[in-house]
Amino acid sequence: MDLIRRTKQLPARLAVFPGSYNPPTRAHLALAAAAFQAADEVLFVLPRAFPHKRYSGAGMEQRLELLLQATSDQPLFSVAASEGGLFIDIAHECLEHYPAGTELLFLCGQDAAERFVTWDYGDPQALERMLTEFRLLVARRGAEFKPPAGFEHRVVPLTLEPDWDDVSATTVRDRIASGADWQHLVPEPIVEQVKTIYGR
DSSP states (O other), rough: OOEEEEEEEEEEEEEEEEOOOOOOHHHHHHHHHGGGOSEEEEEEEEESSOOOOOOOOOOOOHHHHHHHHTTOOTTTEEEEESOOOOOOHHHHTTTSOTTTTOOOOOOEHHHHHHHHOOOSSSSSSSSHHHHHOOEEEEEEEOOOOOOOTOOOGGGGEEOOSSSSTTTTEEEEEEHHTTOOOOOOSOOOGGGGHHHHHHHH
C-alpha cells in the first residue's frame, strides 16, 4: 500500500473506504463524512486491481489525482493506493502502516456490502474470519443491508442525510455522455478535471 496523503493523527478507529472512484462523487464524500459516526479517520483506497472489474476510461493515476483534489480540504481524509482489491487484502496492507490495536472498519454502501458477503472466496469460513479482523460500516443504497445471521454485531449501519441513493459514478459518466447536467454530482474542485477526462 502506498499512503499518498495521510492525516497527522493516529486514529483509534480507521474507516477504510475502497472504491473505483471513476470519478469521485459527492455521494462518496457524503458517505465518508457519515463514517465519523463511528471512526476517527477515513482512508480512501484505490486498488491497483479490482476483483470484479477492470480499469476502463480514466486510468489509475487520473483517478488518484481526482481523489486527492476532491478530498483536499478535509484534514481527516487520507488517500492510498493498494495492491490488493479484496477487503481482507486491503486490511492486511493497512496493518503495515497503522499501529497494532487500530480498529478497522470497512466503509461501503449496501450494494458493495451485499457483494462482500456473497462473494465466492473458495472457503466457507472466509467471511467469519474476515469479520473477526474488521467490522463493516454500511450506508443504505436503495435498500437496507441485512447482515447474514450471526454477523449483526459486526455491522454498523450509517445514516446518510440527504439521500444519495441515486448518485453514482456511473450516473455521472452516463450524464456526461448524453449531454445532461452532471456538475452538481461531483465535488466542485474536480468539475473541470472531470470534464476534461470524461468529456472526450
